Amino acid sequence: MKTFSTLMPARQLLLGLLVASLISTGVQAAGPRVMEQGQLPADARLGELKHLNDYFPFQPPKTKAAWETRAEQLRRRILVASGLWPMPPKTPLNAVIHGKVERNGFTVEKVYFESVPGFFVTGLLFRPEKTEGEHPAVLSPHGHGGRLQDHGEAAIKGLIESGDEKYEGSGRYPKLSRCAQLARMGVVTFIFDMLGYADSTQVPMAVAHRLRDARPDMENSESWGLFSSQAELRLQSIMGLQTWNSIRALDFLCDLPDVDAKRVAVTGGSGGGTQSILLGAIDERLIASFPQGMVSTAMQGGCTCENMVLLRIGTGNIELAGLFAPRPQAMTGANDWTKEIMTKGYPQLQQLYKLYGVPENVYCKAYLHFGHNYNYVTRGVMYHWFNRHMNLNLDEPIVEEDYQPLVGTDVTIWNDEHPEPPGGPAFERRLTKQLDDQSNDTIRYNVENSQKPMEEVRKIVGGAVAAIVGRSLPETADLEREKIVEVKADGYLVFTDKLRYKPAGEEIPVVSLFPVEPEWNGTVTIWIDGAGKDGMFGEDGKPVKDVTALLQAGHSVMSADLVYQGEFLKPGEKFAEARKVDNPRAVAAFTYGYNDTVFVQRVHDILTLIAFAKDEEHGAKEIQLAGVNGAGPLVAVARLQAGESVTQCLIDTGGFRFTSLSSHRDPRFMPGAVKYFDLPGLLATGAPQPLCLVGEGPETPPLIGLVYEFAGAQEQVTTRSSRSEAISWLTE
Numbered sequence: 001m002k003t004f005s006t007l008m009p010a011r012q013l014l015l016g017l018l019v020a021s022l023i024s025t026g027v028q029a030a031g032p033r034v035m036e037q038g039q040l041p042a043d044a045r046l047g048e049l050k051h052l053n054d055y056f057p058f059q060p061p062k063t064k065a066a067w068e069t070r071a072e073q074l075r076r077r078i079l080v081a082s083g084l085w086p087m088p089p090k091t092p093l094n095a096v097i098h099g100k101v102e103r104n105g106f107t108v109e110k111v112y113f114e115s116v117p118g119f120f121v122t123g124l125l126f127r128p129e130k131t132e133g134e135h136p137a138v139l140s141p142h143g144h145g146g147r148l149q150d151h152g153e154a155a156i157k158g159l160i161e162s163g164d165e166k167y168e169g170s171g172r173y174p175k176l177s178r179c180a181q182l183a184r185m186g187v188v189t190f191i192f193d194m195l196g197y198a199d200s201t202q203v204p205m206a207v208a209h210r211l212r213d214a215r216p217d218m219e220n221s222e223s224w225g226l227f228s229s230q231a232e233l234r235l236q237s238i239m240g241l242q243t244w245n246s247i248r249a250l251d252f253l254c255d256l257p258d259v260d261a262k263r264v265a266v267t268g269g270s271g272g273g274t275q276s277i278l279l280g281a282i283d284e285r286l287i288a289s290f291p292q293g294m295v296s297t298a299m300q301g302g303c304t305c306e307n308m309v310l311l312r313i314g315t316g317n318i319e320l321a322g323l324f325a326p327r328p329q330a331m332t333g334a335n336d337w338t339k340e341i342m343t344k345g346y347p348q349l350q351q352l353y354k355l356y357g358v359p360e361n362v363y364c365k366a367y368l369h370f371g372h373n374y375n376y377v378t379r380g381v382m383y384h385w386f387n388r389h390m391n392l393n394l395d396e397p398i399v400e401e402d403y404q405p406l407v408g409t410d411v412t413i414w415n416d417e418h419p420e421p422p423g424g425p426a427f428e429r430r431l432t433k434q435l436d437d438q439s440n441d442t443i444r445y446n447v448e449n450s451q452k453p454m455e456e457v458r459k460i461v462g463g464a465v466a467a468i469v470g471r472s473l474p475e476t477a478d479l480e481r482e483k484i485v486e487v488k489a490d491g492y493l494v495f496t497d498k499l500r501y502k503p504a505g506e507e508i509p510v511v512s513l514f515p516v517e518p519e520w521n522g523t524v525t526i527w528i529d530g531a532g533k534d535g536m537f538g539e540d541g542k543p544v545k546d547v548t549a550l551l552q553a554g555h556s557v558m559s560a561d562l563v564y565q566g567e568f569l570k571p572g573e574k575f576a577e578a579r580k581v582d583n584p585r586a587v588a589a590f591t592y593g594y595n596d597t598v599f600v601q602r603v604h605d606i607l608t609l610i611a612f613a614k615d616e617e618h619g620a621k622e623i624q625l626a627g628v629n630g631a632g633p634l635v636a637v638a639r640l641q642a643g644e645s646v647t648q649c650l651i652d653t654g655g656f657r658f659t660s661l662s663s664h665r666d667p668r669f670m671p672g673a674v675k676y677f678d679l680p681g682l683l684a685t686g687a688p689q690p691l692c693l694v695g696e697g698p699e700t701p702p703l704i705g706l707v708y709e710f711a712g713a714q715e716q717v718t719t720r721s722s723r724s725e726a727i728s729w730l731t732e
Contacts, residue, residue, distance in 0.1 A: 084282075122198065126182065177379070209305050239304075
């Protein structure tokens with residue numbers, strides 16, 4: 001590591017002299033300060049957090065190859081966020097179809113099946129009156145208001161006057177009307193319930209869509225409910241469950257004997273439009289899509305069922321809709337959050353489709369004289385789109401017809417012969433535990449039955465961590481270093497820097513100690529401490545004994561205040577005060593669906609430090625990580641993203657497990673951590689990198705030992721009873 005220029009500005013020189021004086025006299029209670037007194041880092045993360053009503057622009061990449069790389073990352077993130085990485089087993093649906101009702105040109109049947117054992121999806125199956133041969137099919141998630149949405153006798157008259165609807169009968173029930181018309185067009189159509197609506201009552205409306213307050217009674221590491229920290233640590237959410245239900249509904253539809261599984265499309269409005277976007281992004285069976293009312297750079301989905309942690313960090317509904325490209329996709333704009341779609345969103349989707357040479361495969365038309373809707377006019381655009389791209393070969397224009405409305409027992413799934421299944425809090429707890437057990441079994445099965453188990457571990461756990469962290473090791477060109485001071489102490493030099501990661505507008509204060517006697521041996525140990533960079537120093541202002549041991553072994557030691565540590569806080573300020581979250585609902589997804597957690601942001605800072613240490617200016621031969629005083633989990637995650645850039649790690653876990661957390665506002669909260677086998681799973685995935693553990697007792701935890709065995713590196717993981725012994729391991 002080269003030394004700084006001795007030609008420092010006067011302020012820096014005075015600051016350097018002050019730091020040297022304090023170190024030599026032992027006056028200060030911690031390490032040297034980097035920022036001027038009263039100054040916070042110029043870091044974008046200290047500003048307002050992103051929220052669902054923010055602005056979410058999309059700028060397509062310039063090449064198809066660049067987009068497909070980005071698309072793969074986004075698809076994996078959707079799967080991870082939904083709890084579907086790896087994909088769960090598709091258990092028998094045990095579908096039941098009953099209670100046929102006949103109308104002119106179509107029939108309606110009641111359906112229920114199990115998306116997972118004991119968890120039921122309910123809906124209505126519309127079929128053409130003539131059932132010979134195989135038919136194209138449309139899956140229709142309904143959106144808010146439910147599949148039984150009724151405008152009412154009084155409101156429908158006004159809607160007819162405004163042009164929203166045409167008929168008093170069918171127009172009262174707009175969601176069923178689109179299914180009826182599609183069936184008359186020769187399309188088998190399945191409309192299924194969102195959780196909490198109509199006959200999907202096992203998880204009630206109050207939980208699935210209207211939750212505002214915390215649920216302390218459902219917060220338990222042994223038995224938990226949705227929207228708890230335990231559920232988020234396992235990536236269990238209403239939106240994830242609805243995404244899985246969409247996949248299973250598509251399975252049901254494609255398996256019907258009268259359906260041509262190669263001609264299946266999806267359409268839904270509002271919340272159903274959100275479901276259509278996600279399903280289209282991750283399921284290639286769909287050949288066309290009409291996600292209505294949610295393709296927008298503005299509001300991204302106001303309900304808890306439309307938000308989940310991780311989903312929209314650095315992206316939004318326009319880009320997520322782009323994942324359907326190059327398959328045909330259309331939508332309309334209205335006088336709601338989609339009102340700017342023709343200038344903000346649609347042109348970018350056209351650019352994206354041009355990369356595939358099919359700009360005609362995306363279409364949008366604005367009807368700004370209508371409010372938020374999936375009305376008669378918009379349905380007409382959808383009928384035309386599906387006629388064209390599903391090869392229905394019907395004469396245009398297609399005009400929606402009236403029909404005798406479906407009401408009462410015509411549309412009710414449960415009855416005496418088909419009793420409603422149990423639901424409520426007890427069922428919810430059983431469901432979350434069942435999903436957790438299923439996830440654990442799936443990961444174990446995939447690893448144990450792989451010819452290359454270590455590669456499977458890296459794919460599953462490493463792939464999930466990559467999606468959760470969302471950042472790899474920064475490029476040197478993206479870093480900017482502002483040198484503050486260089487001072488001489490007893491046998492070592494002290495450097496202070498402001499280190500910036502320019503693409504994200506991040507700035508962290510860094511302190512580095514460089515050995516003079518003995519000479520530097522080319523090893524940089526990055527010291528990550530729960531107390532920030534001050535953890536390197538004792539009350540006398542000198543390095544603590546473990547850091548001193550590293551210096552005496554010829555190591556350079558570097559540390560920093562990670563976000564919301566040390567100099568990121570005002571004098572006397574606590575973390576909770578600095579990290580206030582303006583969240584209208586007490587659920588993690590409303591904050592961490594748009595922003596990285598503090599834990600992940602701190603991992604980002606560690607990656608910035610590693611990239612800084614790799615800089616050619618430093619000339620480091622080896623980079624080591626040490627995570628102590630509560631920072632062990634941060635280092636466990638950072639080492640996975642850093643890969644071979646880090647030589648070996650010392651991690652003092654203090655026996656911590658993510659299951660011990662009781663709030664998503666805890667700075668140690670990392671979504672998905674428990675799903676991927678908690679801290680042991682994260683540590684194990686770093687194999688075969690040399691690892692020394694403190695705080696885990698005399699024996700290596702079994703999971704870590706097993707995975708290191710998969711990697712053929714059993715001897716590369718060890719435990720020590722004290723940190724000083726682990727420091728000796730680092731310096732061997």
